[in-house]
Amino acid sequence: MSDGVRPFGDRLAEAIDARGRLTVGVDPHASLLAAWGLRDDVAGLREFSLRTVDALATRVGVLKPQAAFYERHGSAGVAVLEEVVAAIRAAGGLSIVDAKRGDIGSTMQGYADAFLREGSPLAGDAVTLSTYLGFGSLIPALETAAAHGRGVFALCLTSNPEGASVQHAREADGTSVAARIARAAGERNAAEIAAGAVMGSVGLVVGATVRDAAATLGVDLEAVGGPLLVPGLGAQGGTAADVRAVVGAAWPRSLPSTSRGVLGAGPDAGSLVAAADQARRELEDQP
């Protein structure tokens, strides 16, 4: 890490202390634009996104804009994503750009430059990455993230039912693909924690819908030492109890995430805040 750059894990811990751990996805689906009375065009996309940032950036731990819903509007949509990342930062919030990029290492450096390098307009505070070209293919991104005080969230146990066919597969020694990824992330984080970070900058994505998968697959999420992004809460059927069951002792480092579950309450800012507050209360009230 360069001198003077604060590790992502430290900044995230501070955000959780200040605003809680609820993460809200900024997912401007065409159907949500319509429900908010907006057109499915770049102006509607911008209005939806900035209203969401205005309402929630100072009220929830993290906002997670979903790149796909910006890219579907072409380069003008990507420019709105840049504006959203800047607006979250200007409001003092933290962002994870949900881009789920994955490629061979040499190309991964390009993604790292786009999403993790200081000064890039698409760089939030962290990015989601796909691990299925092998965890080692992510190394250029992990190094860029660490150098620039940013984080990555590597897909481990995703919330969709199809994920199991890849992630639950086992190697000859019985280790699951998901466990291998968790272990590799843990090794990277251990070095950062040994150097004084409160948590590592290599996070994992573990869906709220995979209630007992971590135990079944022998993935020790507590040992990973990095943050856990836990999507699938709300529209995909995951509950607050599911989140707690999935993350177990790693709760202090977890980021339960919902998009439609909160955005569906819009467009009124007060209703968005109320929906986020209710989701947060349900999570905190779990025994």
Ligand SMILES: O=C(O)c1cc(=O)[nH]c(=O)n1[C@@H]1O[C@H](COP(=O)(O)O)[C@@H](O)[C@H]1O
């Ligand atoms: O990386 C993610 O955020 C993610 C991983 C995963 O396993 N499942 C998952 O649903 N997501 C994302 O989380 C969001 C879920 O949205 P809702 O189902 O509306 O809450 C979408 O943007 C998904 O792309």
